[in-house]
Amino acid sequence: MTEEEKVFSGGVAVITGAGAGIGMGLARRCGEIGMTVVVTDIDKGRADKVAAEIVAAGGKAEAIQLDVSKPEALDALAQDVFDRHGAVRLLINNAGIETIGNVWEIPAARWEATLNINIHGVVHGVRAFVPHMLRVGQEAWIANLASIGSFGQMPTQTAYIMSKHAIQSFSECLYLEMQVAKAPINVCSIIPGMLKTSIFDAEAGVGEPESAASHRATMAHMMANYGMDLDEGSRVFVEGLAARKFWISSQPEMTEQAVAGRIAFFQNQSNPELGEQQRALLGI
Structure with missing residues (x-):
């Protein structure tokens, strides 16, 4: 039996945005180690497919349609899952979208969607689930999806980068709040470097300015050719969760x-500047 199975087998995992990408990979891995996986996604068809794959592989899963941009939907999900399952051992706030374009060119609707999904979805996921976790009183885990972008700068990806900076700082403060409250809840920051997912696919850019298409295509090509295998990355993430790490990186060197x-940027208090890789991505 692996350490992940010892820690998580028999427990319930709730994963947002699990119909595709990293959420899907994490859902499959949680199913493999014996968890009952609540696969949530705004697209019920995608959630159904992932849940069916987990069941077909011998695991336990159920699919629920969920829009994380609506706090009341997260409240209802938490109440429903705890009412039916009694406890949640692992909550992974994964749902997120990539938005590309200059700040002033991104339509208001796309800005609002990005902030509501990437930031508020995590905040309200925690707000909705933690009171139930505290009431149950068992050891539990909350994992929030940060990014390698949580520590950098990238023009035309400002909306996404900003949101991931916010999630990293939110998770750091939440970790300390759990310590102060003496709560049996482990808080983890999942930091993907570059994994093979569909986040940069063309259809995911609906609502972005037309100028975003070329950068999205460049990033999709780069991810497909140089990204880490999704299942391998998901295995690394769950292994880190079982070890109760706060920092869990798919590619630690990145x-x-x-x-x-x-750190150097802060210490030098220098002006933001483009690196060679950023210039190449932007075609400069």
């Missing part, structure tokens, strides 16, 4: 490099 760059 995180170390990004953090080192951020």
Whole structure:
């Protein structure tokens, strides 16, 4: 029996945005180690498909349609899952979208969607589930999806980068709040470097300015050719959760490099500037 199975087998995992991408990979891995997986996604068809795959592989799963941009939907989900299952051992606030374009060119609706999904979805996921976790009193885990972008700068990806900076700081403060409250809840920051997912696919850019298409295509090509295998990344993430780590990186060397760059930026108090890789991505 693996350490992940010892820690999580028999427990319930609730994962947002689990119909595709990293959420899907995490859902499959949680199913493999013996968890009952609540697969949530705004697209019920995608959630159904992932849940069916987990069941077909011998696991336990159920699919629920969920729009994380609506706080009341997260409240209802938490109440429903605790009413039916009694406890949640692992909550993964994964749902998120990538938005590309200059700040002034992104339509208001796309800005609002990005902030409501990427930031408020995590905040209200925690707000909705924690009171139930505290009431049950068992050891539990909350994992929030940050990003290698939580420690950097990237023009035309400002909306996404900003949201991930926010999630990293939110998770750090939440970790300390759990310590102060002496709560049996582990808080973890999941930091993907570059994994093979569909986040940069063309259809995911609906509502972005037309100028975003070329950058989205470049990023999709880069991810497909150089990204880490999704299942391998998900295995690394769940392994880190079982070890009760706060920092859980798919590619630690990428995180170390990004953090080192951020530290130097703060220490030098220099002006933001483009690196060679950023210039290449932007075609400069």
